[in-house]
Amino acid sequence: MRRVLLPAGLLATLIGLWQIATSTGAIAELFSLEPYLVPSPAEIAQSLWGNRELLAENAWVTLREIVFGILCAVVVGIGFAIAMHRWRALHDASYPLIVASQTIPVIVIAPILIVWFGYGLPPKIFIIALVCFFPITIAALDGLRSVDPEAVKMMRTLDASRWQRFWRVEAPTALPQLFTGLKIAVVIAPIGAVFAEWVGSNEGLGHLIQADQAYFDVPRQFATVVVLSAMALVLMGLTVLAERRLVRWR
């Protein structure tokens, strides 16, 4: 209960303060802005409700990109981590490249991908997967490498095949760390989605934020950000639920 009440209380307080600061015009005055550029929570809520269909449509588009992107990153990332764990040479050869791949700013690579693959779903999935690949792969790899070599020896004298050693010892050992990586991935995936949509898209929450920039529809921009954050929170919640179900021994 405490874990729900405390953040909810803090959030309510912050929203309340913001409401006071905006409805009195204090923020607008402080930054010498037109009042309509600094929407109050009430105005944002109004926009959220008024644009619910538009937001839902675009949220669905973005959610689809995010889910496919994360799934791709999970499949490729875990597969790659297993291969790197299995073949030392592959690990040594590709580890620096994987780290380097993470240093490429998404905002730089996104336009190139749009040029190559067009405005459709594939470049967005690719960009989100690229963002999520690193935390998932590194977490899975570290998890696999934390396996106790004594346990592997014991399993060998208990007639375990390589496959059985993997499923009965190595995979469960790696699971908690894999979930740590997954939690990071689901939170940064929406950021990747927004970048991908900014560069080339005619739908989705990222696209909506960019389009509203032109109309100075600041309340709707805030409303979109609220939806995006809610989406990340829900994904995070689902990941934590899955973790609790699968990692029961912790």
Next chain:
Amino acid sequence: MKPELADVERIPSQEEGHGSELSLRGVTHSYGELLTLDCIDLEVEAGGVVGLVGPSGCGKSTLLELICGLRKPSGGEIAVGGSSAADERLGRCAFMPQRDLLLPWYSAIDNAALALRNQGMRRGPARAAAADLFDRFGLGGFEGARPAELSGGMRQRVAFLRTLIAGKPVLALDEPFASLDAITRAEMQEWLATALRTDPRTVVLVTHDVEEALYLCDRVAVLSARPARVVTELSVPLRRAEERDAAVTDRAFVAAREEALRALREGSR
């Protein structure tokens, strides 16, 4: 492909009649330049229980890994059940490591039944086979417990049953009770003595506790400091007596203990 427990338990008797179940001849091992084992000779007959005592870090655990086929010797020959191929040895030895290494994602009974599951038995029959041993070895009622819910002594019992249930003729036990407190250790020694009376196996027991070795084993080989060689082999006066306290205070036992300690001191110089 699916061994019933009854078949599994018959394996030791089938392996009898070969003379030595386990035979080491001139075994040496080195890590790079560092010689760890220097010309070790050891013969263990089927059903024999041999203790290896020696100073810490002398290579006792390495020796067990060599026997089990988990490592290659640098020289000499190791045969288990007449075969010296590493994978054949691996198939005939079950290894119980120092730490219990129970897998936290399995219940106690699933940990104990691991070998049967690895050998292809389905979960139901594997659990049933393990449950039988749980009852016989004082673990009845703890089948579904998570390893974290068990006491140190119980975890060690489950780890031993896991080794026993594999149905291998040779058990390699690496300091199985080193992590336990003195009272629990004495209890566990009595428990293991009982277990070996009812389920005889060929056992190589590594320990740094001379008393434990003399109480549990038929013979004790005293190893020197690195590079390890066999300083002396002692025959044990009383074999796995039911009353540990009476046994360890027996005059012949005390004399054997003093002799072993003397050899140990000699070897570590």
